[in-house]
């Protein structure tokens with residue numbers, strides 16, 4: 001433990017700003033991945049254990065598009081869309097075959113998919129680390145806030161993630177298709193009897209969840225190194241986020257992701273060897289106090 | 301006679317290995333209100349599920365205006381013009397009344413949009429006063445009205461009502477009966493499954509009686525009223 005260092009940081013505005021900003025972007029990436037995971041669980045009733053692979057796909061396809069076009073906008077769009085398209089194909093051809101099966105079967109299928117996706121990345125992009133580098137538009141001096149320095153790209157990530165989250169929330173709650181998706185989550189047979197193609201909708205929702213993971217991967221590409229297998233730690237952390245926030249709750253995912261992000265960034269100073277322990281401790285605490293998660297529906 | 305809006309020919313339906321329907325024949329003409337009567341367990345709900353594509357018949361056919369729909373997915377059967385209202389009032393409880401209707405809005409099989417939310421609220425004034433209420437908070441009778449209204453939003457050619465009076469207080473049953481009569485008088489074609497014969501006598505124009513998965517009688521409602529033997533044998537409780 002390094003409590004003096006933590007106290008020293010908390011006493012310094014610059015350090016607090018730096019840690020909060022890095023905690024926020026970790027949290028925002030987790031929020032995007034977790035909200036996709038949560039959306040898929042809330043509507044389809046399955047946990048997409050392969051969700052991290054779509055985060056990875058988003059990052060690699062963003063890199064590919066960036067190398068081809070030198071446009072970061074194109075990179076974001078292509079990364080997110082590629083993840084979505086792969087997601088729809090994965091749902092249609094593989095996951096839909098194990099709906100209603102034992103969770104262990106679904107876990108096994110997803111684990112196999114993770115291994116295959118990781119190997120495909122090795123074949124297509126190579127096994128070694130890849131870096132995208134900061135897009136020119138953000139290669140500016142960091143913004144100074146209360147003595148601390150925040151890269152302009154962090155602000156962009158924050159805004160993008162919040163916009164995506166808000167868009168998702170509005171889409172689910174205010175649009176007709178969102179209302180149909182919420183009905184699908186509750187009574188799919190009735191939705192089908194009303195003339196709605198539920199299989200298509202399931203694939204679409206799964207794809208949307210993967211788009212969110214892919215967007216997170218694409219947004220992470222300039223600030224993370226890309227490796228085959230980069231999806232796994234993100235999957236585990238976003239899984240913790242959905243458990244803390246409440247499975248199926250998008251606002252819950254936001255709160256929990258920020259909590260985890262800040263726990264990580266401040267924990268890394270105060271408890272450098274116990275950061276993962278802090279996260280799991282937080283999850284255990286929530287499971288004991290509120291088993292359905294902070295904002296999850298009670299008694300599921 | 302014209303081609304029936306809905307026709308079932310020799311439908312055999314199984315749940316797993318056990319056969320539930322045995323060669324069921326049924327025909328409903330445009331504008332008719334057909335009562336499908338029979339005791340609990342006779343096979344009424346199964347007949348509806350077979351028509352709606354949820355329990356597809358293994359033999360026989362379901363025809364909509366002469367076109368076969370059996371074997372198609374339930375959503376395609378619905379788009380072809382079947383408006384199936386299942387038993388147990390399956391409203392979307394965490395959607396408002398308005399949103400329950402919006403979810404179900406679609407054009408009819410010939411592109412018609414006769415039923416809109418405005419039109420629904422004219423015909424169902426009780427619902428108009430609770431547009432923004434969660435459907436789960438409605439009374440049983442109100443939920444039953446909402447499920448009927450919701451299915452009408454899909455502009456079906458025929459409305460299938462599975463035991464709309466089940467589990468409701470007598471005064472509410474009367475209100476539901478008035479509503480169905482009103483729809484009938486507006487020209488809506490209706491097939492209504494009921495154990496409660498008295499409920500149907502004042503509503504239906506025709507009746508088909510089903511027992512142990514087989515159709516045992518089919519006639520106009522007046523003929524049924526005059527046939528004590530059938531009523532005693534299959535419908536007395």
Ligand SMILES: Nc1ncnc2c1ncn2[C@@H]1O[C@H](COP(=O)(O)OP(=O)(O)O)[C@@H](O)[C@H]1O
Nearest residue numbers: 315316320338339340341342343344345346347
């Ligand atoms: N899912 C099912 N699996 C097996 N048997 C069923 C199932 N649903 C209904 N049955 C049986 O089929 C018969 C007809 O049921 P049903 O169509 O619900 O009758 P009704 O609606 O006339 O009361 C009953 O004997 C019932 O026990």
Ligand SMILES: [Mg+2]
Nearest residue numbers: 344345387463
């Ligand atoms: Mg029944």
